[in-house]
Amino acid sequence: MKGNSRESRFGKREKRKKTNIILNSLIALVIILIIFVSAKIFFGGNNDQAQTADEQTASENNSKQNEKNKENQNKDAEEDKGNVEKDAEEDEKEAEENEAEENEAEEDSEEEKEQVVTExxxxxxxxxxxxxxxxxxxxxxxxxxxxxxxxxxxxxxxxxxxxxxxxxxxxxxxxxxxxxxxxxxxxxxxxxxxxxxxxxxxxxxxxxxxxxxxxxxxxxxxxx
CATH class of the missing domain: 3.30.1660 (Dodecin subunit-like)
Structure with a gap:
């Protein structure tokens, strides 16, 4: 009887030991899963935020560059317009000066024709x-x-x-x-x-x- 009783207690200890090992393993597995999921969420979230921030920065830079390009285009257009107007004014002024010179030359020529010189x-x-x-x-x-x-x-x-x-x-x-x-x-x-x-x-x-x-x-x- 004593032998059977010892064996029964020993069997129960072994059974509890196996159960504890299984439970501890499950707990460790759960902890590992929790750590893994948390890490994924944390680092993945940071990566997403970083990517979003990078995309936003790139979008802002593109927007600023587009605005700058547009300003440069407008500036160039205004300069071209100013140059055209300036050239037109210079051409008009030159034409007026040429006309004045021609008129003066005609007047001088007319005066020379009418001039009478005596000794x-x-x-x-x-x-x-x-x-x-x-x-x-x-x-x-x-x-x-x-x-x-x-x-x-x-x-x-x-x-x-x-x-x-x-x-x-x-x-x-x-x-x-x-x-x-x-x-x-x-x-x-x-x-x-x-x-x-x-x-x-x-x-x-x-x-x-x-x-x-x-x-x-x-x-x-x-x-x-």
Whole structure:
């Protein structure tokens, strides 16, 4: 009986031991599964988040690049438009300048055709006399009844010099005025030269109402 009882207890211990091993194995397996699932969820979630963040960053970068490209295109279009407008303005300005030069050349040609040059003149110091029916009044800023004013600070004096410069071709900046005075009603006469006195002239001008002083005769002088 004692032998059977020992064997029975031994068998029960072995059975409990096997059961504990199985349970422990199952518990370990469950723990491993839990760790595996948790790790997958954690790291997988981070990877998904990282991927989402990368995709969002890439999308934002693409959007910014597209906006930049669009801005550059608009800028280039505006620059092209500005260049076209500038070229058009320059072409128009050049055309106007060419037209003005052509008109001036035509006027000069017309004046040359109408110009009459004779040797000598009103005095022994006159080398030759030039008259030209194509000469025109130089214009005026004055209005009302006109009276010649021989004052260097007066507008009338400046307009007389403009007429003299127009008739002789001597720029006022290179002009020395030796005399400018009355030559009868609405008429004046001036004696001028270039600053180096290589050119010397006596110029007769007449007042045209509303249009200014008009050259009537130029005498080329051999002495002042």
């Amino acid at each position: 000598g003149g009103s005095a022994p110091d006159v080398e030759k006399t030039i008259e030209n029916s194509a000469w025109k009044p130089v214009g005026t800023s004055q209005s009302g009844e006109h009276t010649a004013v021989y004052d260097q600070n007066h507008v009338d004096w400046q307009e007389m010099l403009s007429a003299i410069s127009y008739a002789t071709g001597v720029d006022q900046g290179n002009m020395t005025v030796w005399f400018l005075g009355n030559n009868g009603p609405n008429s004046s006469v001036g004696t001028i030269s270039t600053k180096d006195q290589s050119e010397k002239y006596r110029v007769y001008i007449d007042w045209v109402e509303g249009e200014g002083w008009k050259p009537s005769k130029v005498e080329v002088l051999n002495a002042i």
